[in-house]
Amino acid sequence: METEEPKKRMRGSVRRAHITEAALTVFAARGYHATAMEEIATAAGVTRSVLYDHFPSKRVLLITVLQEQNALLVEHIGARITGSGSPGQRLRATLDAYFSFAEHRPMARRLLFDHTDENDPEIKAVRWGIRETRTRAVAVMLARDLSRLGFDAETEIAQAVVELLLSSTDGLAQWWARHPSVPREELVNAAMRVLWNGLSQVTEPDPR
């Protein structure tokens, strides 16, 4: 169901790209343990052996895809947040950037953030590194606002607040994947109204 170029032999790097692409979708759909290398192979239009010509094991294949897609995410986000503007504007821009990524690469989002099942220590380490950089980036972005709220940016509880923001955003993206008809802007607005203004607020426009 992938590239239908009939039986042509590909250059190594190209084949590699096809394999990682296939691995992304299958891993995202089934999870690590439940996916067989066979599935990835057929999805890439190739035999299982070929996977082992390019990657030494299932584990490093996953890790490769993970880091690859995370790099794309970082690039995607970085390309569309300015770093300037009011705190509210920056938060809004970041939310929009993340949802935009979720919209354009739904499988990548799933693979990166939906699963928690892998028990392999090496994989766990990679995942943890990715999460760590995310929380740090957000903590830096919101340092001023957090301290204004009484959370010293270095305390544990400030970290918790960052975690709250990240998980809520992920959760929203997850929900969006099941209700794709909602336009992105509406989603951003909803998130801003809760996270920025709070549930107690009577309808009051948010920073635009």
Next chain:
Amino acid sequence: METEEPKKRMRGSVRRAHITEAALTVFAARGYHATAMEEIATAAGVTRSVLYDHFPSKRVLLITVLQEQNALLVEHIGARITGSGSPGQRLRATLDAYFSFAEHRPMARRLLFDHTDENDPEIKAVRWGIRETRTRAVAVMLARDLSRLGFDAETEIAQAVVELLLSSTDGLAQWWARHPSVPREELVNAAMRVLWNGLSQVTEPDPR
């Protein structure tokens, strides 16, 4: 490492309870596909065959544990939220109840909400049912506040907001599991300050 009663033979129902207890911890720790029945068996101080004397398959063992623990959760939450009081008080009480559950039964929380890997349709259905009842309950609880914010309780976007609340709470609980030294009340306070008051809240409007 479980019951050290030396080699005594147990009554069926008791053994069943021990097995589901063991299954809870192992499933929560490793995930569904990665756990072998052997691990559960030894954790329950018994041989694999005994599991099959009590449960027809690995799948229904998981489902049983899932529903069992969910029932406990519902009971736990229901026992300590009143339904009366101001919306803010109700939200606070619910958050506190959920974190209390996470504190007393960390494995149950993990099993119920951390994993997304199972591909089995039957398991998925059970999970979805659990999630569904949760979101519905929260939607009812916050219906008034949501409409005050401009979210009609029946619209899709209101559902999204509920999802945001749930995932943020789960995320916070997950973080708490990694930082257990923080007292529960502080966690509740942090969650309330963000979700109820919003990040924009200032004691004094920013002069600049």
Next chain:
DNA sequence: GTCATAACCGACGAGGATGTCGGTTATGGG
């Protein structure tokens, strides 16, 4: 005490997955 019940176990069969190895054939440079 004795005896039926039921809790428990060891071993087996079948299926499926990972990773390896040697062979085959397209491809592109000389």
Next chain:
DNA sequence: CCCATAACCGACATCCTCGTCGGTTATGAC
């Protein structure tokens, strides 16, 4: 045209896990 390289494949060996089956022995009722 020729040939070395490398892309590709089929088959195998090994390991692991689920679920089954027949047998053994503790336990509680009588």
